[in-house]
Amino acid sequence: MKREDIKPCIVCDKGVAHDNNLMFFKVKITRFVIDARAIQSQAGLETMLGSASLAQVMGPDEDLAIEVGEGDEALISMSCIGTRIDEIMGNVSDKEK
Numbered sequence: 001m002k003r004e005d006i007k008p009c010i011v012c013d014k015g016v017a018h019d020n021n022l023m024f025f026k027v028k029i030t031r032f033v034i035d036a037r038a039i040q041s042q043a044g045l046e047t048m049l050g051s052a053s054l055a056q057v058m059g060p061d062e063d064l065a066i067e068v069g070e071g072d073e074a075l076i077s078m079s080c081i082g083t084r085i086d087e088i089m090g091n092v093s094d095k096e097k
């Protein structure tokens, strides 16, 4: 990350290392809107087939939520991201396996 890419923490508006912690986070905020019609269609198929997993295989596998906009990236300092980040990152890496 180059100097020009390092912006203030989005939460506290201070430098990302203001707390003397050398680690900080870059997060991407992506907005989604639920597609109610696709969910109703999926739920109907699940009811008809009696199985969510069977409906997933047999159905059109539509997106149930639609991404809105391009999303925003922001930096967050270690002190602002809180004490649960190790737990959150552990959950993320567990689900990627």
Ligand SMILES: [Zn+2]
Binding pocket: 009, 010, 011, 012, 013, 014, 076, 077, 078, 079, 080
């Ligand atoms: Zn901060």
